[in-house]
Every structure is written in structure tokens, then in C-alpha cells.
Amino acid sequence: MARIAIVGAGAIGSVLAALLQPTERHELILCTRRPLPHLHVDTPESSIDIRYANLTTPSQADAVDWVLVATKTYDAPGAGTWIEHLCRQGAPVAVIQNGVEHRERFAPYVRMEKIVPVIIDCPAERRSPERVHQRGPAELFIQADVLGHAFAALFDGSAAQITLTADFLSAAWRKLCINSAGSISAMLGKPAGVFLDETIGKETLEVVRECAAVGRSVGAILDEDLPQKVLNQYRNFPVDSVNSLLADRLAGRPMETDARIGTIVRYGRQHNVPTPRNSLLLALLEAI
Ligand SMILES: NC(=O)c1ccc[n+]([C@@H]2O[C@H](COP(=O)([O-])OP(=O)(O)OC[C@H]3O[C@@H](n4cnc5c(N)ncnc54)[C@H](OP(=O)(O)O)[C@@H]3O)[C@@H](O)[C@H]2O)c1
Structure with missing residues (x-):
């Protein structure tokens, strides 16, 4: 007991x-x-x-x-x-x-x-x-x-x-890669259906690639095809499904922007890995 x-x-x-x-x-x-x-x-x-x-x-x-x-x-x-x-x-x-x-x-x-x-x-x-x-x-x-x-x-x-x-480090960065894509729908204020759009899909791959590159720079082992797998996962969700960052935004609650995007930007800066898309998402979501 x-x-x-x-x-x-x-x-x-x-x-x-x-x-x-x-x-x-x-x-x-x-x-x-x-x-x-x-x-x-x-x-x-x-x-x-x-x-x-x-x-x-x-x-x-x-x-x-x-x-x-x-x-x-x-x-x-x-x-x-x-x-x-x-x-x-x-x-x-x-x-x-x-x-x-x-x-x-x-x-x-x-x-x-x-x-x-x-x-x-x-x-x-x-x-x-x-x-x-x-x-x-x-x-x-x-x-x-x-x-x-x-x-x-x-x-x-x-x-x-x-x-x-x-290898908990890799497990945690793999989850962060999945979460990083969610920041796009939180930014747009729209559920998972937005990932079906071709341009949004391409940008999502870049956002997740940045996250994976930063994760690798700190020692995480992440498959090359992880960004595509993450995008496929979001595209397979019901079109109205809402990730927790978006749910918090829609409910007017604080968002976990620092833990979910700020981390990617900070570690990227420390390890000289460019993160332009995540930096933009962080700035915009924090402004909201
Ligand atoms: N929900 C999901 O599907 C999911 C899935 C995977 C991972 N996560 C992660 O799991 C973590 C928790 O998320 P969640 O969805 O469970 O959040 P949540 O539903 O908002 O629950 C957080 C709880 O913490 C309480 N709390 C905050 N400060 C407190 C304090 N000082 N003393 C006692 N209680 C306090 C809040 O109380 P109040 O009621 O007073 O606000 C609220 O009940 C997050 O990091 C999230 O990203 C969530």
C-alpha cells in the first residue's frame, strides 16, 4: 500500500x-x-x-x-x-x-x-x-x-x-515532435481538418523537421520519416479533433507555449539549429 x-x-x-x-x-x-x-x-x-x-x-x-x-x-x-x-x-x-x-x-x-x-x-x-x-x-x-x-x-x-x-530522451522529443505540429492548428484556431490542406501540410513538415533537428542536436534518436508520420497522424484524426493547445486557446486558458514551442526555439538557439517557423509560431501564440 x-x-x-x-x-x-x-x-x-x-x-x-x-x-x-x-x-x-x-x-x-x-x-x-x-x-x-x-x-x-x-x-x-x-x-x-x-x-x-x-x-x-x-x-x-x-x-x-x-x-x-x-x-x-x-x-x-x-x-x-x-x-x-x-x-x-x-x-x-x-x-x-x-x-x-x-x-x-x-x-x-x-x-x-x-x-x-x-x-x-x-x-x-x-x-x-x-x-x-x-x-x-x-x-x-x-x-x-x-x-x-x-x-x-x-x-x-x-x-x-x-x-x-x-532512452527516455528520444521518447520525450518524439512526443514533442507530435505536439509541435499541433501549434499550427492552435495558431489558426482550427481543428485537425486544416492539416488536409496541401500548403499547411508542407509547412507542418517543416515545423516538425525543425523540432526533430533540435532533438537530434541534444542526443535524441528520431527517424528521418518522423515528420511525415506526424503529418499522417494528424491527417487521420477526425477533422473536428482539437489538440490541447488549441483547446486551451479556444477556452481562453493559458497555453503551454513555452514547454511545447519555446523549448524548441531555446534549445535550437543553444545548439545552432535554425528554428524560423517555430520562432514565428511562438511569437504569434504568445502575442495572443
Ligand atoms: N489532456 C490530455 O489529453 C493530455 C494528454 C497528454 C498529455 N497531457 C499533458 O498533461 C499535463 C496535464 O494536462 P491536463 O490536460 O490534465 O490539464 P488540466 O485538465 O488543465 O489539469 C491541470 C490541473 O492542475 C490543477 N492545478 C494547477 N495548479 C495547481 C495547484 N497549485 N495545486 C493543485 N492543482 C493545481 C488545475 O486546477 P484548476 O482546476 O484549479 O485549474 C487542473 O485541475 C499537461 O502537461 C498536458 O500537456 C495532457
């Missing part, structure tokens, strides 16, 4: 709770900004009422065995306040977010070697603060080291599809 605190009970935090609960091996503590009296997750297989303790004040939090952070990347400072209290006895922190800077983002709040970076593939959205819809399976990519294995073991007996990889 592990005491597991989930910081951020949005779409992904709720999916993680819905994966862990059926194992019946853990005590779940949901750390939220507002009281959350009920939480219900509709998964592809079933409907799950989550059983949990709810905390809204970091200073009231006792030490736990694991902290799972599932806030948006730009909410790291708020999550850091929870970590300070929850990790009093040295608990590890799994960061389940997009981007490639999981460790750097949380280094101000917890020792680097206690951080487990996790990439999740899982289409999910909040229907209301108390109800989350998980539209497909949840696949987690984790570095195959001691803490990575320990984190994966929390999900033994769950529906999570876990990939422990010796």
Missing part, C-alpha cells in the same frame, strides 16, 4: 487516479486548488467513482510515499508549494507532463535524482471539475532506472500501458 498524492486533478491527474484505484493497493490524496467533493472518470471500459482524501492547502499536507504532478507545465510553481510539504520525508516526484524539461522545471522544489519524468499518451478532457472523459487508452513512457521501475510498479494490475525505456 502506498500513499500517493496527485497534484492537479484535471484530465490527466484524474486518469491517473482512475488507473490506480482499481489496483486497490493505494491510498489516494488529491491535492487541488478548490474543494473537490466528487470525482468521476468515464474510461473506455467503465465508469469509475474515485475514492480519495482531498486537500486544498499545501501546509495541511502530511508526508506521502509518492507525489504525482499532473498540472499544466506553467503551473509548476504552484505544484512546487505542495511538493515542499508532501516530500518532507524524501518521497519521489513523478512529473506527468508534456515537454522535455520535466527535471529542470521541478529542480527548484525537489532534488533532481528524486524526479521521475513521465510522458503520457492519453486523450482526455474535463467535462466539468468533477467529471473527466478518458477517450482512449493511457500509455506511459518512463525511464528504465530504479525509480522509473518503482513508479511503474504502482500501476501493476491497472489498465495502464507502460513502456520502460532506456
